[in-house]
Amino acid sequence: MLIDIIAGARPNFMKIAPIIRALNERRANGGQLRYRLVHTGQHYENKMSGVFFEQLGISVPDINLGVGAGTQATQTAEIMVGYEKLLLHKRSEVCLVVGDVNSTMACALAAKKLNIPVAHVEAGIRSGDLTMPEEINRVVTDSITDWFFTTSEYANAQLRLSGVENERIFFVGNTMIDSLLHNLDRIKAPQFAIEQQLIPDQFLVTTLHRPSNVDNVSTLKTLIDAICEASDGLPVVFPVHPRTNRTLQQVPILPANLLSVDPQPYLEFIWLIKNSKGVITDSGGISEETTILNTPCLTMRNSTERPETTELGTNKLIGTSPDALAPAMCDLLNGKWKVGEAPEKWDGRAGPRIVGQLEILLGQR
Incomplete structure (x- = not known):
């Protein structure tokens, strides 16, 4: 079972690293899921891309679409065209997108139009501000997502309000925090x-x-x-x-x-x-x-x-x-700041939870 893992911009790299690490660990123990790492090239400079792969222990992407810079529409369109060509050449069973950048929405759209299920990591978060390109990407991506992996009960509630059934929502925690704790x-x-x-x-x-x-x-x-x-x-x-x-x-x-x-x-x-x-x-x-x-x-x-x-x-x-x-x-x-506490499931185990749930969804467990 082949899963496409999509990464395009700097925030994505910290979010995919724990998922890749968990997939590799499961494979070493007999797991059947395989992945293809697709870098869209939305962030293409080494300071915004390559060095993150090195530090986070992410292997060289299997595919780099190399879209580079552009306007919101141009970049989104080029990612869609490039990813569609890849899928027509070799389909995956699932398109897994993370976060809320242009690559997230573009690849979700391309996959869904070819009837490939979409899994969205960090689904359901909302600012309510449609002047932010990221908010538009979130809303559009979640409107066509099949499986929603969430970071908080707030995100779960937002999805339920939009009509998403509970059985498609999986509260797994925050992969950004997985990366933070793993590398601290x-x-x-x-x-x-x-x-x-x-x-x-x-x-x-x-x-x-x-x-x-x-x-x-x-x-x-x-x-x-x-x-x-x-x-x-x-x-x-x-x-x-x-x-x-x-x-x-x-x-x-x-x-x-x-x-x-x-x-x-x-x-x-x-x-x-x-x-x-x-x-x-x-x-x-x-x-x-x-x-x-x-x-x-x-x-x-x-x-x-x-x-x-x-x-x-x-x-x-x-x-x-x-x-x-x-x-x-x-x-x-003056030191008059509140002391924070970790939200529920921000414990460094989101990656394994996602992989475990994908195995169940894809009948590999």
Whole structure:
């Protein structure tokens, strides 16, 4: 039984690694499931792709569609065309997609049109914000998914509200956290942190990549200035996403305490957020990691598809206004931040649960 595992962008790689590891372990013990790793090439630079495969112990992809950059529509269309050609050449029994990037939706659509079942890992999460491309990808993917692997009871509830039957929903936990816990004793300081003599708990980390925050020079400058001004002089480490870097290059003057660096490999990035005083971000996934690491996290969004990180974890939604940064940062710097706890089943066993359920669904157990 051949399963296609789809990966296209940086967040996908951490999510597929535990599933691949569990499949390999089952095969070594007589399991019958086989997989074909399909990299769409949505993220194609080594700093955003290749180095993650190396650090996470993922083998070289069996197929690389090589789509590269493009507009939302162009990239989605090219992935669909490339993946359809692969399936017409050699079908798989299941298309397993993860997360909410363009590759997720595009491959799910191509597979479903050829009557191949779709399994969605991280199904059911919703922000309610259809201005986010990721939200559209989630809704479309889940509308045609056959088997839903979820990270939380919140996601389960969202799926039930949309009419999904309980027998197709499988609450397995969070594969992102599998990767985090599996690699926690391997994290290491980036070379720049050593050179800059960064002291644990004496620096901040920020990540920004949402179009509304980074596509306009004035907006990006205002955000960066507000973050650095509220930091009380602490260094602000800013791993710059390629999308963000195009705009950042046009900002005339950057704050003296901003340390902009290249996108970091997985092990180095986890070291940064684990050892930082706190994280300021517009990402959803990072709030999951900070929750488990008990690192304060300020999310500059009005909604989140991961409410468990705000209800149980260390994440706080502060909205998109730069004016909200100062009071939140004051609490953070003065130690007035909540202590988080791990949500249910965020225990490092999501990968084996997914593989075990796939064996049952495909009649291999």
